[in-house]
Amino acid sequence: MTQTEAPVLPDATTATSAGRPADAPVPVVEMRDISITFGAVKALSEVSVRLYPGEVHALMGENGAGKSTLIKALTGVYSIDGGTVLVGGEQRSFGSPAAAQDAGISTVYQEVNLVPNLTVAENMMLGREPRIAGAINTFAMNRRAAAVLQRLGIDVDPRSVLGSHPIAVQQLVAIARAVDVDARVLILDEPTSSLDSDEVAKLFDVMRHLREKGVAIVFVSHFLDQVYEISDRMTILRNGRLVEERMVADTSQLELVQLMIGRDLEVLERLDRDAAAAAEEPAEPAVPVLTAVGLGRKGTLEATDLELFPGEVIGIAGLLGSGRTELARLLFGADTADRGSLEVGSATGRRSGRPGRRRLRSPRHAIDRKVAFSSEDRKGEGVIGDLTVADNMLLALQASRGWLRPIPQAVRTQLVDQYIKALDIRPADPHALMRNLSGGNQQKVLLARWLITEPELLILDEPTRGIDIGAKTQIQALVADLAAQGMSVVFISAELEEVLRLSDRLVVMRDRRKIAERPNDGVSVSDVLEIIAGPQATTTEKEETRG
Numbered sequence: 001m002t003q004t005e006a007p008v009l010p011d012a013t014t015a016t017s018a019g020r021p022a023d024a025p026v027p028v029v030e031m032r033d034i035s036i037t038f039g040a041v042k043a044l045s046e047v048s049v050r051l052y053p054g055e056v057h058a059l060m061g062e063n064g065a066g067k068s069t070l071i072k073a074l075t076g077v078y079s080i081d082g083g084t085v086l087v088g089g090e091q092r093s094f095g096s097p098a099a100a101q102d103a104g105i106s107t108v109y110q111e112v113n114l115v116p117n118l119t120v121a122e123n124m125m126l127g128r129e130p131r132i133a134g135a136i137n138t139f140a141m142n143r144r145a146a147a148v149l150q151r152l153g154i155d156v157d158p159r160s161v162l163g164s165h166p167i168a169v170q171q172l173v174a175i176a177r178a179v180d181v182d183a184r185v186l187i188l189d190e191p192t193s194s195l196d197s198d199e200v201a202k203l204f205d206v207m208r209h210l211r212e213k214g215v216a217i218v219f220v221s222h223f224l225d226q227v228y229e230i231s232d233r234m235t236i237l238r239n240g241r242l243v244e245e246r247m248v249a250d251t252s253q254l255e256l257v258q259l260m261i262g263r264d265l266e267v268l269e270r271l272d273r274d275a276a277a278a279a280e281e282p283a284e285p286a287v288p289v290l291t292a293v294g295l296g297r298k299g300t301l302e303a304t305d306l307e308l309f310p311g312e313v314i315g316i317a318g319l320l321g322s323g324r325t326e327l328a329r330l331l332f333g334a335d336t337a338d339r340g341s342l343e344v345g346s347a348t349g350r351r352s353g354r355p356g357r358r359r360l361r362s363p364r365h366a367i368d369r370k371v372a373f374s375s376e377d378r379k380g381e382g383v384i385g386d387l388t389v390a391d392n393m394l395l396a397l398q399a400s401r402g403w404l405r406p407i408p409q410a411v412r413t414q415l416v417d418q419y420i421k422a423l424d425i426r427p428a429d430p431h432a433l434m435r436n437l438s439g440g441n442q443q444k445v446l447l448a449r450w451l452i453t454e455p456e457l458l459i460l461d462e463p464t465r466g467i468d469i470g471a472k473t474q475i476q477a478l479v480a481d482l483a484a485q486g487m488s489v490v491f492i493s494a495e496l497e498e499v500l501r502l503s504d505r506l507v508v509m510r511d512r513r514k515i516a517e518r519p520n521d522g523v524s525v526s527d528v529l530e531i532i533a534g535p536q537a538t539t540t541e542k543e544e545t546r547g
Contacts, residue, residue, distance in 0.1 A: 026089050028053050028184050028216045029105070034073055035082035043069045046083065047242045049235045051185055051216040056207060058227045058248065059220045061237035062260055062320055062494070067220055070237070071187055075100040075107050088184075106178035107187040112170045114177075116163030121145035123162050124177045148180045152206050167299070168199035172206060179210065186210060187218040192226055193321070196299050204230050222321025223511045224253055224533070238262050253533035257319070261529075287345040289457050289488045290371075292331065294340030301326045302513035303340055308457065308490065313483045315503025315520065316492040317528050322509035324492045325376055328461045331490065332373035333362045344369045344457065367400050372450035376462035376492070378439070382446045385435030389425065390416045392434045393448045400453060419448035424474060443475065451482075458482065459490040464498065476502060496525045508532060 027050040036044040044066050051057050059067045072078045074085065076094030085092050087103050094100040097107070114123045121142045122129075130140040145158035154172050162170060171191055178186055188207075192200045207217055207230055221227055227234070228248060236243040236259045243259050289310055294303040301323050308314055316324045329335040331342065342360045360366055366373065375381040384392055393416055398407055407415075416430045423444040425437075434442060443463060450458060460479065464472040479502055483489055493499050499506070500523060508516040508531045516531045 025053055027051055027086070028088060029074065030086040031070070031074060031083065032086070033083040034070065034080050034085075036069055036073055036078055037081050042240055044073065044240050047237065047240070048083075049242075050245070051218065052233070053184070053214045053216050054211055055232040056211055056217045056219050056230050058231035058234040059218055059237070060227065060234050060256065060260060061243075065237040065260075066240040067237060068189070069240070071107065071189060071218070071220070075105060075187070101181060101183075104182060104184035105187070106181060106183040106185070107189065108171065108174045108178055108191060109189045112167065112174050114162055114170060114174055116161070116170075118162060119159055120149075120156055120162050120165075120173050121158035123173060124148065124158070124180055126177075128181070144180075145176075148176050152176055152179065152209055154206065166199070168195045168202065171195070171203065175203075175206060175210075179215075183215060185216045185218065187220075189220045190222070190321075191219075192221060192223060193299075199299075200226065222319055224256065224319070225511050228253065236260060254530060257529050257533040260319075289345055290331065291343045291345070292340065293342075295327075295330055295337050295342055296339045297326070297330060297335060297337050298339075300335065300512065301330060304514050306331075306507065306514075308488050310456070310488055311483055311486045312505065313479065313489040313491055313503045314505050314507060315499035316490065316507050316509060317496055317499050317532070318509030319532060320494065321512075322532075323512035323514075324509050325461055326512065327509065327514075328373065328459050328490060328492055332371060332459055333360050333366045334373065334375075336361075344371055364399075367396065367453060370454065370456040371459070372396070372453055372455035372457070373459040374446050374450060374461060374463055376465065378443060378446065378465075383434050383442050385433065387434055388431050389420070389434060389437070389445055390430035392445050393419060393430075393452065396449045397452050415452055419452065423448055423478070440472070440475075447475065447478070455487065457488045457490070459492075461492045462494065463491075464493065464495070472498075496528050500525065500528070 029051040031047070031049045033046040033048055034044050035042070035046055047066065047070060049057075049059075049070065059070065061067050069078065073080050074094075076096045076099050079095075085094070087105075092103060094103065094105075115126070118126070121144075124145045125141050130137045130144065132140075142158045149156055149158060152172070152175070154169075154176060156165065156169055156173065162173060165173075175186065175188070175191075191203060195203065204226075207219075211217060211232075219227070219231055231248045233245065234248055234251065234256070235245050236256070238260060239262075243262075246256075246259075288307040290306070290308040292304060292306040294305065295301070296303040304327060306314075306327075316327065318324050326335070330337050333342075344360050344366075360369060360371065363373070384395070390412065394407060394412060397415075401407065413430075419425070420428050420430065425441050425444045425448070427437075434445065437445065447460075447463065463479075464475050476498065479489055479491060483504075489502075491499065491502055500520060503520045506516075506518055506520050506523060506528070507514055508528060510532055
């Protein structure tokens with residue numbers, strides 16, 4: 001396939017004004033200066049994008065960059081406040097996803113939106129079933145579905161029940177359904193997030209087939225290697241604004257990361273470790289607090305090795321979708337690994353003479369073995385808004401005791417008052433409803449919830465996301481202080497400066513695998529970004545932190 005060359009567009013307006021060759025095709029879809037506002041929040045600000053026939057166009061940007069909003073603006077989910085949408089050179093306005101689909105714009109989302117108890121053919125033809133005298137013509141439906149599947153190279157029996165197939169096949173069926181409605185534009189929103197490498201290869205075969213047939217494909221993914229393997233052109237967004245349109249072949253991964261996060265890699269200064277986090281390194285213990293060997297889960301995380309020692313902060317760095325959260329959840333047992341082993345060694349167990357090494361298989365096992373986990377999803381997996389600060393704070397301790405052994409009232413009062421003061425939680429009212437606290441104070445309550453259980457290993461996934469600078473500084477200081485007292489910490493943050501400031505050792509993730517591990521000895525943000533954006537690693541780069 002011959003790619004349509006185009007220059008970098010700081011502001012894509014019209015193809016002609018951008019200097020596109022006269023014989024280049026007209027964009028099948030062009031969005032010009034699209035703006036969308038939700039209340040006081042400017043979700044998109046004059047964003048432009050062009051989709052050409054026979055191209056895979058990657059939509060790139062970090063979480064909150066505006067990718068999903070732009071897709072929903074194109075497909076009629078959101079009304080636009082400013083700008084125009086052109087389809088085949090004609091101005092259009094879609095009031096619903098159905099109207100966009102009628103114009104040849106189909107979307108397949110990360111979560112397959114099909115009916116698992118119906119057959120493959122029934123899902124592909126749902127709402128468009130061929131009929132005879134008002135009744136569904138099953139024979140014609142199966143034949144038509146089989147023809148579409150065969151044309152795409154998808155070897156699936158159209159009469160089989162959709163739910164009997166793995167998620168990868170269901171994704172391909174969703175694409176086949178979109179193609180069967182004569183899609184001119186196919187939008188794939190994180191289609192590979194739950195697929196293994198073989199399944200991704202099959203999906204890419206289908207995408208290449210559609211590209212050769214002239215379909216314009218929008219590919220949204222956080223996996224850089226996949227973007228570079230399948231995409232022709234990319235549009236990069238940041239904070240709801242257009243950064244640039246680029247040809248993939250003309251853009252290095254290092255440049256892409258720079259454009260996505262908005263930093264000039266050449267002028268980044270080397271960060272010094274925060275003095276509060278620079279405790280003396282303890283003597284090497286005989287037994288690590290945690291040992292993971294080949295730990296992984298299909299479609300989630302490739303086999304990963306990790307050791308963590310008392311008083312050590314391991315920082316997990318990587319872009320969104322790199323596998324940071326997936327690793328944290330496997331370390332706590334919140335998700336079940338299907339390969340490898342995970343053991344924790346309790347200092348309490350060693351002192352009492354009980355076995356120091358124990359397998360970890362569930363969150364309850366983790367809590368019993370002095371492991372705590374604060375999820376990145378503060379609202380969905382942490383905060384219970386209708387309960388008080390005190391009730392939220394004591395949930396984990398009460399769960400570890402069992403609900404038939406309530407915490408004595410005097411102990412409740414003493415613990416809650418102690419941690420409200422220690423973490424400077426405001427308002428300092430144990431009876432305040434959790435939902436009425438600011439994000440930063442809610443995060444402090446969640447940290448108190450786990451600290452009350454006296455953990456020896458604390459896993460923190462984005463503990464400072466979305467909170468003000470004052471609360472963020474307090475939490476960073478707390479982490480450093482806990483490590484100085486001997487607690488082991490796994491610290492995950494999208495802010496690389498924060499990871500570098502707090503960690504003794506760095507683990508760098510990309511595309512759901514660990515690609516590097518090294519001591520945090522003079523490492524800069526630029527160093528980490530170069531690792532993330534570097535060539536695909538086949539083995540883990542690792543430098544021992546001790547000995």
